[in-house]
Amino acid sequence: MQYSWNDIEQHIISCTHCPLSQTRRQPVMGRGNYHADIMLIAEAPGGQEDQQGMPFVGRSGEILDDLLRDSGLTREEIYITNILKCHPPGNRDPKEEEKEACFPYLKYETFLLKPRMIVCLGRVAAQRIISPDFKITRQHGSWIYRKNCALTATYHPSAILRDPSKYEDARQDFCEIAKKRAEYS
Ligand code: URA
Numbered sequence: 001m002q003y004s005w006n007d008i009e010q011h012i013i014s015c016t017h018c019p020l021s022q023t024r025r026q027p028v029m030g031r032g033n034y035h036a037d038i039m040l041i042a043e044a045p046g047g048q049e050d051q052q053g054m055p056f057v058g059r060s061g062e063i064l065d066d067l068l069r070d071s072g073l074t075r076e077e078i079y080i081t082n083i084l085k086c087h088p089p090g091n092r093d094p095k096e097e098e099k100e101a102c103f104p105y106l107k108y109e110t111f112l113l114k115p116r117m118i119v120c121l122g123r124v125a126a127q128r129i130i131s132p133d134f135k136i137t138r139q140h141g142s143w144i145y146r147k148n149c150a151l152t153a154t155y156h157p158s159a160i161l162r163d164p165s166k167y168e169d170a171r172q173d174f175c176e177i178a179k180k181r182a183e184y185s
Contacts, residue, residue, distance in 0.1 A: 005034060008108045012085050017101040020086035026053045030081025030109050038073070038181060039115035040064075040080040041106070042156060043124040044094050050087035055080045056157070063157035063167070064121075071174035079113055081106065083128055099128060116184055118149055119177055122156025129153075141173040143180075150180060 003011075012027045021027075028045035031054055048058030056064050068074060084094045084102050110118075120126040126134040130144060130151055140154045154173035155166045 003108055003112070005112060008105060008112070012105055015085070015105075018086075018098045020084065020088060020098060023089050024086040025050045027085045028053055028055055028082065028087070029085060030079055031055055032075060032079035033077055034079070034113065036077060036079040036113065037116040037184070038078045038119060038177065039110065039113055039117070040078055040119045040121055041125045041129060042080070042082045042121040044082050044084035044091075045087045046091060046158070047087065055082060059161060060157035063160050066167075067157070067170055067174045070171050071178040073174070073178055079109075079115070081109055083125055094124060103128075116149060117177065117181060118151045120151070120153035122153070122159060125156075126153035140169060141176060150184075152177065 009029050012029050015021055015027060028049045042055070045055060046058050046060065048061075049055055055061075064080075065075070068078075083106060084098055085105055086098075086102075088094055088098070118129065120129050123134070123136045126136055126139075130153060134153065136153060136155065136159075141152065143150055143152050145151070152173065155170045157170075160166045160170055
């Protein structure tokens with residue numbers, strides 16, 4: 001059976017597959033353009049996202065918007081989601097069992113979207129999606145290819161908030177992403 005976007009959202013809303021379902025205010029489904037060719041995958045909703053039910057609405061969302069603007073992209077033309085759909089208390093790293101419990105939702109999102117490019121934001125997403133030994137400091141901006149999809153990773157906006165000197169590297173990565181996208185279309 002093939003799920004629709006609405007089916008996935010309903011499953012996420014009623015999900016109790018891990019203990020985060022008891023501590024979350026609300027789950028945060030991916031958002032954006034269902035016909036996007038670029039899918040951004042981050043780690044997990046933060047406190048603001050948990051309150052508002054949307055990805056990247058807090059301070060890290062402002063950084064993400066700056067990166068998109070500086071590379072000529074907009075939120076309206078991309079799709080943004082997280083490995084975990086529920087906020088881990090205290091913004092701790094997601095646990096292995098939480099990532100495993102949530103992974104089917106990301107698979108369904110990817111299956112429906114069929115993105116041509118996947119951009120992992122930060123170490124947690126890069127290690128789950130690209131390679132378990134991915135080193136974000138050394139390997140950000142590098143590309144691998146799977147089937148018809150190009151995958152890369154850059155710094156998570158929260159890492160840039162903690163260390164603003166990372167912004168320029170992330171900006172350059174986003175400019176490459178926009179350039180590659182233009183070459184593809
Ligand atoms: N950090 C994330 O990884 N995802 C969000 O949606 C917000 C902050």
